[in-house]
Amino acid sequence: xxxxxxxxxxxxxxxxxxxxxxxxxxxxxxxxxxxxxxxxxxxxxxxxxxxxxxxxxxxxxxxxxxxxxxxxxxxxxxxxxxxxxxxxxxxxxxxxxxxxxxxxxxxxxxxxxxxxxxxxxxxxxxxxxxxxxxxxxxxxxxxxxxxxxxxxxxxxxxxxxxxxxxxxxxxxxxxxxxxxxxxxxxxxxxxxxxxxxxxxxxxxxxxxxxxxxxxxxxxxxxxxxxxxxxxxxxxxxxxxxxxxxxxxxxxxxxxxxxxxxxxxxxxxxxxxxxxxxxxxxxxxxxxxxxxxxxxxxxxxxxxxxxxxxxxxxxxxxxxxxxxxxxxxxxxxxxxxxxxxxxxxxxxxxxxxxxxxxxxxxxxxxxxxxxxxxxxxxxxxxxxxxxxxxxxxxxxxxxxxxxxxxxxxxxxxxxxxxxxxxxxxxxxxxxxxxxxxxxxxxxxxxxxxxxxxxxxxxxxxxxxxxxxxxxxxxxxxxxxxxxxxxxxxxxxxxxxxxxxxxxxxxxxxxxxxxxxxxxxxxxxxxxxxxxxxxxxxxxxxxxxxxxxxxxxxxxxxxxxxxxxxxxxxxxxxxxxxxxxxxxxxxxxxxxxxxxxxxxxxxxxxxxxxxxxxxxxxxxxxxxxxxxxxxxxxxxxxxxxxxxxxxxxxxxxxxxxxxxxxxxxxxxxxxxxxxxxxxxxxxxxxxxxxxxxxxxxxxxxxxxxxxxxxxxxxxxxxxxxxxxxxxxxxxxxxxxxxxxxxxxxxxxxxxxxxxxxxxxxxxxxxxxxxxxxxxxxxxxxxxxxxxxxxxxxxxxxxxxxxxxxxxxxxxxxxxxxxxxxxxxxxxxxxxxxxxxxxxxxxxxxxxxxxxxxxxxxxxxxxxxxxxxxxxxxxxxxxxxxxxxxxxxxxxxxxxxxxxxxxxxxxxxxxxxxxxxxxxxxxxxxxxxxxxxxxxxxxxxxxxxxxxxxxxxxxxxxxxxxxxxxxxxxxxxxxxxxxxxxxxxxxxxxx
Numbered sequence: 001x002x003x004x005x006x007x008x009x010x011x012x013x014x015x016x017x018x019x020x021x022x023x024x025x026x027x028x029x030x031x032x033x034x035x036x037x038x039x040x041x042x043x044x045x046x047x048x049x050x051x052x053x054x055x056x057x058x059x060x061x062x063x064x065x066x067x068x069x070x071x072x073x074x075x076x077x078x079x080x081x082x083x084x085x086x087x088x089x090x091x092x093x094x095x096x097x098x099x100x101x102x103x104x105x106x107x108x109x110x111x112x113x114x115x116x117x118x119x120x121x122x123x124x125x126x127x128x129x130x131x132x133x134x135x136x137x138x139x140x141x142x143x144x145x146x147x148x149x150x151x152x153x154x155x156x157x158x159x160x161x162x163x164x165x166x167x168x169x170x171x172x173x174x175x176x177x178x179x180x181x182x183x184x185x186x187x188x189x190x191x192x193x194x195x196x197x198x199x200x201x202x203x204x205x206x207x208x209x210x211x212x213x214x215x216x217x218x219x220x221x222x223x224x225x226x227x228x229x230x231x232x233x234x235x236x237x238x239x240x241x242x243x244x245x246x247x248x249x250x251x252x253x254x255x256x257x258x259x260x261x262x263x264x265x266x267x268x269x270x271x272x273x274x275x276x277x278x279x280x281x282x283x284x285x286x287x288x289x290x291x292x293x294x295x296x297x298x299x300x301x302x303x304x305x306x307x308x309x310x311x312x313x314x315x316x317x318x319x320x321x322x323x324x325x326x327x328x329x330x331x332x333x334x335x336x337x338x339x340x341x342x343x344x345x346x347x348x349x350x351x352x353x354x355x356x357x358x359x360x361x362x363x364x365x366x367x368x369x370x371x372x373x374x375x376x377x378x379x380x381x382x383x384x385x386x387x388x389x390x391x392x393x394x395x396x397x398x399x400x401x402x403x404x405x406x407x408x409x410x411x412x413x414x415x416x417x418x419x420x421x422x423x424x425x426x427x428x429x430x431x432x433x434x435x436x437x438x439x440x441x442x443x444x445x446x447x448x449x450x451x452x453x454x455x456x457x458x459x460x461x462x463x464x465x466x467x468x469x470x471x472x473x474x475x476x477x478x479x480x481x482x483x484x485x486x487x488x489x490x491x492x493x494x495x496x497x498x499x500x501x502x503x504x505x506x507x508x509x510x511x512x513x514x515x516x517x518x519x520x521x522x523x524x525x526x527x528x529x530x531x532x533x534x535x536x537x538x539x540x541x542x543x544x545x546x547x548x549x550x551x552x553x554x555x556x557x558x559x560x561x562x563x564x565x566x567x568x569x570x571x572x573x574x575x576x577x578x579x580x581x582x583x584x585x586x587x588x589x590x591x592x593x594x595x596x597x598x599x600x601x602x603x604x605x606x607x608x609x610x611x612x613x614x615x616x617x618x619x620x621x622x623x624x625x626x627x628x629x630x631x632x633x634x635x636x637x638x639x640x641x642x643x644x645x646x647x648x649x650x651x652x653x654x655x656x657x658x659x660x661x662x663x664x665x666x667x668x669x670x671x672x673x674x675x676x677x678x679x680x681x682x683x684x685x686x687x688x689x690x691x692x693x694x695x696x697x698x699x700x701x702x703x704x705x706x707x708x709x710x711x712x713x714x715x716x717x718x719x720x721x722x723x724x725x726x727x728x729x730x731x732x733x734x735x736x737x738x739x740x741x742x743x744x745x746x747x748x749x750x751x752x753x754x755x756x757x758x759x760x761x762x763x764x765x766x767x768x769x770x771x772x773x774x775x776x777x778x779x780x781x782x783x784x785x786x787x788x789x790x791x792x793x794x795x796x797x798x799x800x801x802x803x804x805x806x807x808x809x810x811x812x813x814x815x816x817x818x819x820x821x822x823x824x825x826x827x828x829x830x831x832x833x834x835x836x837x838x839x840x841x842x843x844x845x846x847x848x849x850x851x852x853x854x855x856x857x858x859x860x861x862x863x864x865x866x867x868x869x870x871x872x873x874x875x876x877x878x879x880x881x882x883x884x885x886x887x888x889x890x891x892x893x894x895x896x897x898x899x900x901x902x903x904x905x906x907x908x909x910x911x912x913x914x915x916x917x918x919x920x921x922x923x924x925x926x927x928x929x930x931x932x933x934x935x936x937x938x939x940x941x942x943x944x945x946x947x948x949x950x951x952x953x954x955x956x957x958x959x960x961x962x963x964x965x966x967x968x969x970x971x972x973x974x975x976x977x978x979x980x981x982x983x984x985x986x987x988x
Contacts, residue, residue, distance in 0.1 A: 005035050008694065009395060009463035011380050012639075013040040014047025015680050016667030017469025018363045019079055019687025024467075024695060025370040033695070036372045037463075039397065041379035042442040043410060043424035044356060045364060047471060048640055049680070050443075051354030052422025054631075057618045058507075058546035059414045061354040062422050062631050064640060065503040065559040066535050068106065068350050068523065069680060071343025074702040076684040077134030080359065083366045090369060094411075094418040095361040099133070102358050104539060105346030110519050111303035112527035119528070119598040122253060122303055123519045131344035138342055138703040140674075142273045143209065145337040146265060147202040153231070153261045154195045160254055164230050167194040167223070174884045175222045178215045194226035198265070209274045218881065221860045224269035225880060228294060231262035259299040260290070264333065267293035270859040278330030279711035282650040282676075287322070289329035292857070306526040308336055310533050310560070312677055313642045318499045318561040320529040326497070331645040331676050338675075338703070348523065350535075353543040356420040361411065365418075376408045377401040377429075377442065379451070380470060382478055383664075386459070389485040391662040392466045393459050398451035400442050402430040414545050445474075445571045445638060465663045465694050469687070472670035473498040474638035486660045495652035496670050498641035502562040504531060504588045505631040507616040508603075511553040512536050515600035528595040531558040531588060552616050558588070561642075562634055580634035589627055643670045643678035650676050651710040656686045657693025665690035674704035741794060741970040745921060747787035748863065748879045748931055750951050750961035751811075751897040753779040754944065759810055762830050762943035764908060770825045772812035774896050774958065781900060782944070783809045783827075784935070785964070786863035786877045792839060803836035804856040806865050806875070808942050811900030815914075823983045827903040831942050833865045833874070846973035847917050848909035873938040881963060882953070883930040888923050888964070891930075896958040898923055904983055909976075916979040921966040928962035930954045 008024060010017050017038065024034045044050050051063045069076065081099050088097035096102035111122040131137075139145075157164060168176060171194075179197050182204035201223060205216055235255045267289060268274065271281050281289060286308075287300050299305070301322075309315065312335070314327040339347065351358035364374070377400040386393040401424070408428055411418035424442065426432030431452065435442070440449045457463055470478065476493050483490040512521070517536075525533040537555045546552065562584065569576045589610075597604045605611050617629035635641065653672035656665060667690040669675075669682035676682065685701050692699035698706075751774070759780040760769050774781050785807040793800025809829045814821055833854035834840050843849035854874065855866040864876040888894060901921055909915040935949040954960025971979060 005033060006464045006694075007462065008034050008036045008465045008467060009457060010036060010038045010467040010469060010667075011395070012047060012469035012471075012667075013038055013045035013360070014469055014471065014668065015049060015076070015359075015683035016669065016671075016687040016690070017047075017467060018045065018360065018367070019076075019684045020467045020469065020665070020667045020691045020694075021367055021372055022079060022083065022363065023688055023691035023699075025367065025372060030695065031370055036367075037375060038367075038372060039375045039378040039380060039395075041377070041400065043376055043408070044420040045360040046356045046420070047469075048635075048642070049355045049359065051356035051420060053354070053412055053414055053419045054422050055412065057629075058544050058550065058616075059412075059419075060505075060507060060544050060546075060631070061357075061540055062505065063354060063503065063557065064633060064635055065501055066533060066537075066557045067355040068348045068535065069103065070339055070348060071133060071346050072138075072338045072703075073679075073681040073684070074134055074136070074138060074344070075688060076680045077344075077349075078702065079684060079688075080362075081134050083362050086366050086369075087362055092365055094413070094416075095365055096352075096358060096417075097362075102352055102362075103349040104352055106348040106350045106521075106523065107346055108520055108522050109347070110522045110524040111307050112524060112532075113303045114528075119595075120249075121519060121524070123522070126340075126343075126347040128346055129344065133344045133346075133349070135344060136700075136702050138338075140703065140705060141207070141209070142268060142278060142334075143202055143205065145334075145341060146268055146274070147199060148337070148341045149261055149265060150195055150199045150202070150227070153227075153258065153265075154193070154199065156254060156257060157193075157195070157234070160250070162234050164193040164195070164234065166192040167197045167226060168192075170194070170226055170229075171197075171222060172881075172883065174215070175219050178219050179223075182216070182219075194223050194230055198223040198227055214885070217860075220269050220274075222881070224266045225861065228262040228266040231258040232294075235259055256299055256302045256304060259296050260302065260304055263290055263293045263295040263299070268333070270861050272860070273330070273333075277711055278334040279650050279676075280330065281333075282328035282330040282645075282711070283648050284329045285325060285647045286327050286329045286332040287325050292862075303526040306532075308332055310525045310527075312645060313499050313501055313561050314644065315499060315561045316497065316644070316646065318501070318563040320532070320561055320563075326644060326646040328645050328647045328650055328676075331650065335675065335677055342703075350537070350539060353417060353540065354419065357414075357417060357543070360420065361418050364410070374407070376410065377403070377424075378455075379442075380478060381454075382480075383466070383468070383482060385481045385485055385661070389481075391459065392463075392664050395457040395463070395466065397455045397457060399453040399455055400449070400451055401432075401435065402452050404428055404430055414543070417543065441577065443637065443639075444577055446569070446574050446576045448572075448574050459663070465665065467665045467667050467690055467694065468659075469667040471498075471639045471641070471668055472496055472643060473641035477638070482661065488654060488660050491652045492654050492670075495646075495649045497644045497646050497649065499644055500562040500564055501635045501640075501642050502530065502560060502584045502588075503631075503633040503635070504558040504584070505537075506556045506558075507552040507630065508554045508556065508614045509552065509616060510602070510614055512538065512600075514553065514602060516602040517599055524599065527599070528591070530560040530562070531591050531595075532560045534558050534599065546616070547618075550616050550618065562636070564636075568636070577634070577636070580636055581632055584634045585624075585628065585632040588632060589624075643668075645677045653710060655708070655710075656690040665694045672708065672710050674701075674708060741792065741972075742800070743792040743968045743970070744790040745785075745787050745964065745966045745968045746790070747785060747858075747964060748877055748933060748961050749783070749785045749787075749964045750931075750933060750935075750959065751781045751783050751900060752935075752949065752951060752959055754782050756780045758943070758945065762810060763813060763828065766816055766908070766914075767813045767826075767828055767906070768816050769810075770812045770814040772825070772900075774812075774900070781811060781897065781959075782830075783807070783811060783897075783900060784875075784877075785809075786858070787964075788858055789839070801836060801839055803834055803839060804858050804863075805839070806831075806833040806854070806856065806863070808832075808944070809905075811903055813906070815906075820914075823980075825899075825903055826906040827900060828906050845910055847970075848907035848915040850907070867939075873936075874941055875938060875944075876936045878934045879931045879961065879963070881929050882932050883955075885927050885929040885963075885965070888926040888928040888962075888966075891928050891954060891962065893954055893956070893958040893960065894928065894962070904979060914980075915973075916976045916983065917971055917973070918979065919968060919970045921964070921968050923966070926964060926966040928964055931961040931963055933961040 107126040109124040113120045183200035316324045316326040379398040382396040384394045426436045523535045612626040615626040619629040622628035655672045667687040671686040673685040753775040791800045811827045812825045832851045835856040840851040843851040857864045865874045
């Protein structure tokens, strides 16, 4: 019995959609199983990548913005090559059939650098390599990218003759010994500096970070810190650290690169990215992440960082001030590494015609040959679910126009190349004359054009499966039922944000060289906002059809973010698109007047005015002169908005094959992929996975794990150092020994002396300080634990909560009630800050602990507690290990403070009664590692003096800090009365 042929409705015609259609029809077997129809509003494919031709103006190419392909777009290039090869084998002559004919390598980049209110430029000629574009072979492990970055930094220092202190001068002996063990079998010599040691260690480590041992992590952290320290020292030394031949400009750039590189190395190691992946730090914005790990402000605002913001339109609401920066840290780093370290042949490829002509014309012809049907002028208006809310039941469609006869033929021929026009071919439409006369834009939501028919596609009749390839900006209006039925869908719509963009294209008589741009055929970015990116696109001249006397000497494309208005007008305001375009046109004129002379000095007359007589157009100049004849776009349309990678959005993205609805597959750069950014590659990866899911076939996606899932911050980061896992019951009789709490506690811990009056003021009513001999009579000890609690659970459960918990507690206290003063010395918690709600509630209501929710950041060298609402820092700790991990009981100076940790705790519960509990850290089995600590008390909320505290070394004082690794237990909260009786018995 043969399988019935599935009807597949592909909604939209962008990269994700056409990739899915191409994959679903790849073989004869696939085509026998899938009957595919693409539904596309308007007259052309392409989505945000659509381009058009203007027949009245030299058949010039008109784009949504600047489109170039990166050399790491392996999947997109592989699919494109397959499409072109198929057309070549079929003898197709109306479009491109060869990759090398369709694309031109481009490696000349320039970055804008504004210093002292003047612009300078960093030219970067990126070297080509021998790798084959679109081929397999991409390293997935973050450790690979750290190694590549370390190699680059080492080469940079060597090239400039910089002097760096040997790593052996600063590394503890146990680190030195371990690095030697790991790199001992390598053929190449290790080298002297921490950079060389770190590179060697990375090469010597197992490929799977799960196989790293504790000393590997210790060494990585120590070397990461030393690398950053070395690079900071070189940066501070300036010219003295570099060879005499290093020029001032090169020195400035090297300083930025070294600071940025050292920060990234240290940050990725400290934040455990090697274990948890890039997604694990996507909750933090990249500028904040860099600053937190020590990058200088000028580095965070440097051309290298701003270039990525401009590349990804990485600003909320299109506003380019610093406060609206919005790129998730992991996505930023991963994308940057892929761009610079995994490109094949060339870092960029320019298309040799419009993107529509180069990409979507070949896809159209290949898909047509495979039997895919196209329904142009079909605008999707809503997806509706079945009664159970589990599958797409109907799709509402507005048919926008009536094709006179047969299928719509979408192309115009320009110099033998089939191209998409900038407007519909009106002569093929029944309503063509009216559409043209009224200047109706069938791609716009701001239109009063009524559909010629409202049609409903029905499951089982018109479709069985749905591939949703419409961009996420339009989905809130199209999928209200899905949002109501699925919290995951609703969360995706809320968290994955978009931004409007703008574009300007100029055709000019002079060449770029004549305009006095000194860096040749360039792509310039990190330049003045808002048109912060410019590309010389003069290579497109042969693809256009200008009269010989009007052939341009240069073609310039500009683009940048576009700020949203305070209120985006309703779709009934049909004049909004034209007003927006006019505003972009005039804002671009002003931008050119302010910033154009820095890139094209000779485009301005002696009065400093841009010479519009250089502009080329077959149109007659309007009231605003020749400027009005050039091409401008305001991309506010929901389907045209750029998909952002804002912090916190990665985990909200749905995977293409996991929509949550039985017959719905997703295709677009807004889904979860290995890239998670708005780009052709992410859309292609999504389309491939959507098709594989629909077809029930495995898929190999270059640069992506076989089964990728978003990192879930709720699970917390995996601890980089193993913790003890012995299960020790409470030393209590039944029934209390049957049910109790367990936790794995790790983190810096220290006992500090403070003025006795200060500590006494911290105590709750009913408690007072008891006698102790750890400090002198004028002081009293306070315990601070900057902890990570792992697998906190009842002993009967196999798993539990993970969270961060800061504890401030005072040991050696007693009751003021004389009837209770015979109890042994007690420990009382003053304040506990946690970043998870369930343990807060349990602590408050079960044990009477003063727990408060806070925003806590914890990595391998820092621990910061902030007020959850205001973001104000409360207390923080920076720390570095100074010795090996040893049993807690073997550290002589800890013996004096150990009793304070092993006392019973006393608190008042929610009904005002004294509650007793024992939080046993099992110090007899715990491990301790000496630390150098710096504590900053930023708020008086704890009752501690505001200011900086540097504890002494634990080898010389009991008030030094250690990194504690302990297997802890806590009594059953109902055991309070029994514990009091036990305490009374001890005192008796």
